[in-house]
Amino acid sequence: AEWLRVEPPGRAGERWHVDLGEHDQRAAFRYGARNGDNAAGNRAQPSVGVHRDRAELDRFARMTGGHARLSPAELQALESALDDRFAGALYYAEEAHLAPESALRFLLDSCLAQGVALRLGDGNRPESHDLVIDCRGLGAKDDLPTLRGVRGERIVVRSRDVALTRPLRLLHPRFPLYVVPWGDGLYMIGATVIESEEVGAITVRSALDLLSAAYAVDSAFAEAEIVRQGAGARPAFPDNRPRIIARKGYIYVNGLYRHGFLLAPALAELVAAFVETGATDPEVFREDLAQR
Numbered sequence: 001a002e003w004l005r006v007e008p009p010g011r012a013g014e015r016w017h018v019d020l021g022e023h024d025q026r027a028a029f030r031y032g033a034r035n036g037d038n039a040a041g042n043r044a045q046p047s048v049g050v051h052r053d054r055a056e057l058d059r060f061a062r063m064t065g066g067h068a069r070l071s072p073a074e075l076q077a078l079e080s081a082l083d084d085r086f087a088g089a090l091y092y093a094e095e096a097h098l099a100p101e102s103a104l105r106f107l108l109d110s111c112l113a114q115g116v117a118l119r120l121g122d123g124n125r126p127e128s129h130d131l132v133i134d135c136r137g138l139g140a141k142d143d144l145p146t147l148r149g150v151r152g153e154r155i156v157v158r159s160r161d162v163a164l165t166r167p168l169r170l171l172h173p174r175f176p177l178y179v180v181p182w183g184d185g186l187y188m189i190g191a192t193v194i195e196s197e198e199v200g201a202i203t204v205r206s207a208l209d210l211l212s213a214a215y216a217v218d219s220a221f222a223e224a225e226i227v228r229q230g231a232g233a234r235p236a237f238p239d240n241r242p243r244i245i246a247r248k249g250y251i252y253v254n255g256l257y258r259h260g261f262l263l264a265p266a267l268a269e270l271v272a273a274f275v276e277t278g279a280t281d282p283e284v285f286r287e288d289l290a291q292r
Contacts, residue, residue, distance in 0.1 A: 048070070067090040144245075158227050179217050192209065243255045
């Protein structure tokens, strides 16, 4: 289910995965710029990447952009709940994050307001239409054989003792981990990156990884209440870059990997421009399935 999707605090600190130039920068502000920061659960709160090892922090700094380096003292001034056990931080001033449930509600309400007829729970390929825009994710795998699923797991906890005010990314050698404040004492901890299409309950190993990461950020998480947990599968192509595959009367939009909500507005604009004018962008467009 899409409500399980873990939307990263932003993409400036994740360009080591995939760099889409101006599209990710433009899309990240669509929800807030057009509809107010809270309408879609968008919070333009800068995020911070932390690590105990200075060498690892240096490595991540070289691999990403859009950040300012913080000393341990500057980090503690920014987030008073953090002590001096971190070697410093990378401060991403241009980042924001989305709450998935709020974003989905916003998108649903926007579609209904525009008079869109929705048929939920039907994953069959539509027939006999002049134009079909296929955004089924892994549901289109039979048509897109290089598409794969990447499992992601998250945990939501509630704590009266944790006082973090902005998203924190714990720089981890195996996968990126976040602690994102959702307000009212809720914190989302995510997310694993596993080459698997399995969905369902979170595994013990992943739960240990995620909860240990939260505890490493702030030991007050030890007394937090686990509110919910879950896993989903993200659609991705081999290079983890999204595709718009246009054929006569049929357009596939797929492979958004871990950045679906943030990239979706920009890709929607590209599709609209293609339908209206035939304009394409070589970064994401493919002419047919053979060029996937």
